[in-house]
Amino acid sequence: MAGFGEFGLFQQSESKCPLTGIPQLGNLGVIILCGLAIAVSGFLIWRSEKKEAAVGRREMQLLLGTYILVEICEIFTVGGLPIEKKIKIGFTGIHIAAITAAFWILLLNAAVGYQILEDGTPLSLGLIGGSAFVIFIGTGYITLDTGYQWSGHFDSSLNYPNTNVGLYILYQLAPLIFITLFFILESFLVLKVLEEKKPMLYLGGAALLFACGQIFNYVISVHICTATSGKIDGSLFETLFTILAVVALWFFWSSITEDEWPTQVVVGPGYSSGPLYVS
Template sequence: MGSTQFGNFQNFCRDSTLPICNILIPRGEANQPPGQAYLGINACVLQGIGLGGNRNLANLGAILVDGLAILTTLFLLWRSERKRAAVGRREMQLFLLGFFIISICDIFTVGGFPLNDNVRRGFTAAHLAAIAATFWILMCNGLVGYQLIDDGTPLSILLVLGSAAAVFVGTGYVALDTGFNFTGYFADESYGPRHRNIALYVLYQLLPLICMFIFFILEAILVLRVLQEKRPMIWLFGAGLLFGIGQVFQYVISIHICRPLDGKIDGNFFQALFNLLSVVMIWIFWSSITEDDWPVA
């Protein structure tokens, strides 16, 4: 990939429904669904269902999945609260809360609600910040099982929540500056003809992948070397596989779903569904290695 392609979202926004596209398009055009036709004649714009007054609810499928994700997350938070002796219970709940916030923001950023331009940009900044911070919390959960610091203690919670808050604020600031052009630095970089934003590319695309990779490595070592078990790896591998399938639908297959169906649905619906299933698998994995019958290393 050439240096001019690094940080470039133009093809992503043309072929997929991504929240970041809301703040990378010219002001005044963000009240339409992401995946804008202005990005090229090959773009497929979600049409959804009409609400009257030339307004559409573009991404009804994703909205329904996000609603299911919100209910599922609340259930998992309740189940986690009941596992009072489980290692990393509070830290896992922080991860679930992050996913809860992502699901709410997703409704308003890629759901295609006919929102005010500035409102959508504000939700988008919170969405991108929540994604970066939640993946950071997931990585921290990978460290909790090693008991470097007693889990659930004020110090442990402060380290996880404090570092995640720093990631949230940093990513949110870059996204807000990109969308509203407070300083002119990030917006000038974004509104170029190639729709590049290196800072958000790192924070929104690369950081979550790095955090997830570290989480999987840490947990695999914990299960195979410390607990000396193989069964929980089924859930861990399942979580990674489901997340990967969701990304394939979002970045590769989306445009091929959208065109034949005349914009009724695209890969974002499937990506939201597989992300939800991946989070459920992560919770099942965590639950399986915190049962009372595991040996203490």
């Protein structure tokens, strides 16, 4: 069992079964799914634009845009494209930083639903985008400093058990905290504020799909790789389940917002309270 801040166990799992796949394309399935994820996210950004009265429309588009950046980087980091080591380190730094920033934006999307600040305004987008950028830069620097050995501070993490507490907190622990808080906040919003139950099917589905992806990536991956003689591993299924989780998340958000400005009584801006019309 890995200790706190240690990545050695993950490295060992990968070394037990190196992915061979197709020559020059180690993980073609992931590359194809990343392309699909980018296309689907682009479509959801367009569909979000059509929901003029929806709470958090711009914030949702910001989240989807960050997810696109994650998938672009994943093509080069997980996809196994034949690129130079220094270039791959660069993509890895951006990839990890974008993942952490995306989870932070996800959490703030839940806060947007409470209308503490008016959504879609320069202030709201500035606070979300600005704070996400700070997290992106901080995580990216630690990752790149580790890989390129700029300062030498993280050089010890390059040797087993690969202990890097800062990166472990930002890449492993922080996203887990962010996504947990997101589901708590959204569940309270739907069940207590909006007093709805149906949207929870989408939210629960998104949580289940995301969890399945992580299980395939961290637990089952080495077994799939061994069984297929290195042709595929759990990253293929992790990418697939993450795409499905993002789609389910979008449908959850869409189900609790209005497409157009309604003439009925609403619980809050953009939220429907059912067929209660003004007399």
